[in-house]
Amino acid sequence: MALSRDMSAQQAFEVVQTLLDAPEDRFPLTFNSDLPRIRELFHAATRNQWDPQIDVPWDQLDPDAYTEEQRYAARLYWSRRAWSEYGAISESPALQVRFGVEHRPSDMQLFFTIRSQEEARHAEVCHTMAERLGGYIEKPVQQLFEGSVATHGVRRAALSADIPLEGIIAALVCTAEEIAFDVFRHLEEITRDPVAKQVVRFIMRDESRHCAFGWYFLEAICETLTPEQKKMIEDSVVTMVEKVELNGYHSSWLAPDSPATRAEVEADRITYEAGLGSTIEEVEKPIFVGTLQRIRDQMQPLGINLPPFSHPKLGTI
Amino acid sequence: MHGPAQRAAPTLPPMRLLVERRFPLEMNVTLPQIRELYDSGKAERWNPHRDIDWSALQPEQYDAPVREAARRTWSRRLWMEVTGLTETPALLVRFCMETGREIDPKFFLTVRNTEEAWHIECYERLTAAFGGRLTRPADRGYESAFNRNLHRRVLDAGQHLDAYVACFAAFEDGLELELCRAWRTNASNPTIAAVLDHVIADKERHAAFGWLYLASRAPHWSQAERELIADQLTAHIRDTELKGYHCPWLAPEQAAAEAHADALSATAGLGAAARGEEEETMATYVANARHRLADMGVALPTFETNRMRAF
Numbered sequence: 001m002a003l004s005r006d007m008s009a010q011q012a013f014e015v016v017q018t019l020l021d022a023p024e025d026r027f028p029l030t031f032n033s034d035l036p037r038i039r040e041l042f043h044a045a046t047r048n049q050w051d052p053q054i055d056v057p058w059d060q061l062d063p064d065a066y067t068e069e070q071r072y073a074a075r076l077y078w079s080r081r082a083w084s085e086y087g088a089i090s091e092s093p094a095l096q097v098r099f100g101v102e103h104r105p106s107d108m109q110l111f112f113t114i115r116s117q118e119e120a121r122h123a124e125v126c127h128t129m130a131e132r133l134g135g136y137i138e139k140p141v142q143q144l145f146e147g148s149v150a151t152h153g154v155r156r157a158a159l160s161a162d163i164p165l166e167g168i169i170a171a172l173v174c175t176a177e178e179i180a181f182d183v184f185r186h187l188e189e190i191t192r193d194p195v196a197k198q199v200v201r202f203i204m205r206d207e208s209r210h211c212a213f214g215w216y217f218l219e220a221i222c223e224t225l226t227p228e229q230k231k232m233i234e235d236s237v238v239t240m241v242e243k244v245e246l247n248g249y250h251s252s253w254l255a256p257d258s259p260a261t262r263a264e265v266e267a268d269r270i271t272y273e274a275g276l277g278s279t280i281e282e283v284e285k286p287i288f289v290g291t292l293q294r295i296r297d298q299m300q301p302l303g304i305n306l307p308p309f310s311h312p313k314l315g316t317i
Numbered sequence: 318m319h320g321p322a323q324r325a326a327p328t329l330p331p332m333r334l335l336v337e338r339r340f341p342l343e344m345n346v347t348l349p350q351i352r353e354l355y356d357s358g359k360a361e362r363w364n365p366h367r368d369i370d371w372s373a374l375q376p377e378q379y380d381a382p383v384r385e386a387a388r389r390t391w392s393r394r395l396w397m398e399v400t401g402l403t404e405t406p407a408l409l410v411r412f413c414m415e416t417g418r419e420i421d422p423k424f425f426l427t428v429r430n431t432e433e434a435w436h437i438e439c440y441e442r443l444t445a446a447f448g449g450r451l452t453r454p455a456d457r458g459y460e461s462a463f464n465r466n467l468h469r470r471v472l473d474a475g476q477h478l479d480a481y482v483a484c485f486a487a488f489e490d491g492l493e494l495e496l497c498r499a500w501r502t503n504a505s506n507p508t509i510a511a512v513l514d515h516v517i518a519d520k521e522r523h524a525a526f527g528w529l530y531l532a533s534r535a536p537h538w539s540q541a542e543r544e545l546i547a548d549q550l551t552a553h554i555r556d557t558e559l560k561g562y563h564c565p566w567l568a569p570e571q572a573a574a575e576a577h578a579d580a581l582s583a584t585a586g587l588g589a590a591a592r593g594e595e596e597e598t599m600a601t602y603v604a605n606a607r608h609r610l611a612d613m614g615v616a617l618p619t620f621e622t623n624r625m626r627a628f
Contacts, residue, residue: 011416012336013474020469021327027460028452029396031441042434043366051359083342089423090337090413093406093430097468100403102322109402113434116406117427121359124424127344139340155410159334159472165322 019101019161034105037216041209042111045118050202052125061195063133066274073270074196075130077278079137080264082126084250088119091172094158098165111213118206125199133276141263164229166221167236170304173214175240175295180250181207182291186284192275200277215298222302230303237299237306241292246311251288253281254311285314292317333474335414344420350529351421354522358428363515365438374508376446379585384447386581390589392451393565393575395440396463401433404485407468415478425526432519439512455574462562462572479534480546483615484553487527488606494520495602496563499594505586513588528609535613543614550610550617554603559622564599566592567624600628 033039063071096112098104130136154172157163184204191197222230248255252264271278296306310316346352376384409426412418444450454460471481497520501513538546561568565575582589590598607617621627 011338013333014336015331015333017327017331018334019324019327020332020466020472021329022325023328024464024466024469025325025460026396026399026464027454027457029399029450030452031395031399031437031450046362046364046431046435047367049359049362051356053356054360082344083339086342086344087339089427090410093409093427096406096430097403097410097472100468102324104322106402110434110437112406113402113430116409117431120424120427123344131345136344138342138344155337161324161327 016159017161018159019098020159021161022101030103031106033107035107035216035220038105038107038111038213041213041216042107042114045111045114045206045209048205049114050121052121052128052199052202055202056125056128056198057195058128058132061129061132061193066133066276070270070274070276071134073267074274074276074278075133075135076137076141076264076267077271077276078126078130078133080140080252082123082130082136085119085123085126089116089123091154091158092116092119094155095165095168095172098158102165104165108213108217115210115213118210122203122206125202129196129199129277140260163236164232166218166225166229167233169214169217170233170299171236171240173210174218174299175237176245176249177207177210177214178295179245179288179291181211182287183250183279183284186287187277187279190272190275190279190283191277193277196275196277218299218302222304225303227303233304234306237295237304238309241306241309246309246314251279251281251284253284254288254313281313289314289317329469332469332472334472335411335416335474337414338416346421347419348421348529348533351419351425351526351533354526354529355421355425355428358425358432358519358522361518363435365435365442365512365515368515369439369508369511371442371446371508373511374443374446374506379587383581383585383587386578387585387587388444388447388449389451389455389575389578390582390587391440391443391447393454393578395437395444395450396454397562398433398436398440400463400465400467401430402437403468404471405430405433407471408481408486411471411478411481418478422526422530425522429519429523429526432523436516436519439516443509443512454572456571458571459561459565459568459575462557462560462568465557477542477545477549479531479538479542480549482527482530482534483546483610484549485527487524487531488550488553489557490520490527491524491606492558492563492599492602494524495598496590496595499590499598500583500588503583503586503590503594504588506588509586509588531613535615538614540614543616547610547615547617550615554620558599559620559624564592564595566595567622569624596625600626603628 092112093116096109099108127136154168157168184200184207187200188204191200246254252261252268255261268278269280272280292309299306308316405426409423412423441450470476497513497517501510501517504510504513559567561572565572565579569576579589580591583591610617619627
């Protein structure tokens with residue numbers, strides 16, 4: 001294996017069968033807009049671009065207005081958000097590769113080009129927030145928490161020939177991103193710092209298009225699927241909810257109890273009380289429950305029937 | 318209406334995919350010139366539907382053979398540009414999976430891909446105006462020049478990433494930039510000139526990215542790596558460029574229709590260049606690239622073909 005300067009000789013690789021194991025055949029090049037609502041999302045995103053450097057009023061952020069403890073907690077919170085957005089920078093393009101390999105409607109590929117850029121902007125703006133509050137933190141303070149924030153396996157699934165795209169979109173976009181969107185909408189209401197609020201607002205605006213993509217795709221594709229295929233979608237969504245969301249990927253208070261989780265939850269509480277952008281279990285819980293219920297209601301007419309979900313802190317939803 | 322996956326049967330061996338180790342996650346600027354390309358890309362964003370005067374295209378002013386030629390010229394550009402819809406995201410994934418790769422290229426590649434999408438929308442609109450996109454080359458034998466499987470290649474752990482960047486981000490994007498400039502020089506149609514102005518501004522950043530990244534890496538290459546990069550560049554030029562990927566007149570046995578169309582489009586001022594102009598562009602560009610690569614310790618050989626002078 002060819003090695004580069006920074007690539008450790010020990011960096012692991014896996015030999016896997018992927019959907020890329022067929023020769024490329026791009027012709028005939030069909031490039032019609034088969035999903036015009038998704039093409040319009042691409043155009044809307046093109047019209048509504050923003051730049052974290054220019055469009056956020058950074059001069060209104062006054063770190064000295066907060067205590068040392070608050071600044072540290074907020075640094076941790078915004079760093080964690082940056083890690084989460086960073087994950088999407090490689091997951092979003094992996095899905096885009098799949099759209100091309102499977103000759104999906106071109107609208108999907110075009111939209112994902114700008115979706116990945118939006119994920120980069122989100123990572124950039126969250127990193128900048130952490131920096132301006134005293135410094136970005138490059139890994140979870142307690143290693144145990146890495147399991148909750150490292151990855152939700154979408155990139156691997158995106159390249160797997162055995163996992164249907166419909167299930168990935170339903171799980172990642174219509175579920176995980178829908179949950180993220182509702183959290184951002186909630187944060188936009190409760191965050192008091194003007195800069196943190198503006199950042200949340202910008203991200204939320206992009207996320208609304210990301211969610212719309214998922215539902216537009218699912219609504220268009222579901223009428224062509226068999227009951228067995230819909231069952232596979234259900235399984236993907238259940239995995240995303242049980243193994244990722246209820247494991248604390250977006251909300252630290254849902255992660256399994258440990259000293260690491262308690263430290264993250266405490267940082268979130270301090271950040272929330274300072275109005276710098278986080279939330280806490282008591283106020284987020286009904287939002288999370290409501291989102292899961294709405295996702296179930298929205299999937300049911302499409303023939304996707306989600307079972308009840310249980311979590312020690314939520315009961316059965 | 319679209320349906321579930323349409324996928325060809327797997328016939329290639331399984332791939333070696335890197336396993337990502339995400340933390341510690343460095344997000345501070347380490348390659349400031351590449352971060353600057355990312356920032357300028359955001360600042361110079363444009364909108365194909367708003368910033369181009371499409372009403373000035375007036376395809377009806379050209380006679381039928383010229384319209385048909387322009388249709389073929391811009392269809393071929395589209396066939397090339399769509400490469401970015403799978404290749405750029407795959408390159409971005411590779412940067413994310415390989416331990417120690419910097420954040421700045423990752424951010425930059427997201428902007429590059431959006432710009433490629435805008436180019437595609439422009440080219441698509443041009444083909445539509447001149448009679449509709451051609452879905453494939455006139456000669457099926459020419460298709461292999463486009464089916465390069467780059468997305469698979471860059472994701473394979475056995476592909477040296479710097480060598481990949483040398484071939485496809487530095488060398489190839491640099492050549493595309495110079496060819497775009499040649500096409501722009503001849504473009505008298507105001508809409509096509511405006512499209513090419515935007516494309517050139519974007520491709521200046523794309524090419525700069527490749528060369529800047531190589532410059533940052535070159536001091537750390539071993540001799541074996543330099544030889545590997547030279548070998549892959551040589552293979553790229555022989556297997557892709559000399560097969561007529563960018564310049565169809567280099568492959569008249571399979572791309573004669575496309576070469577003829579480009580000649581007519583060039584004469585009509587519709588965004589192409591005559592064979593002689595493209596030959597000069599290619600020879601000059603490769604000579605310059607050879608000098609830049611030599612400064613990095615990479616020796617590019619001279620290329621000989623009976624289609625153009627040695628370069």
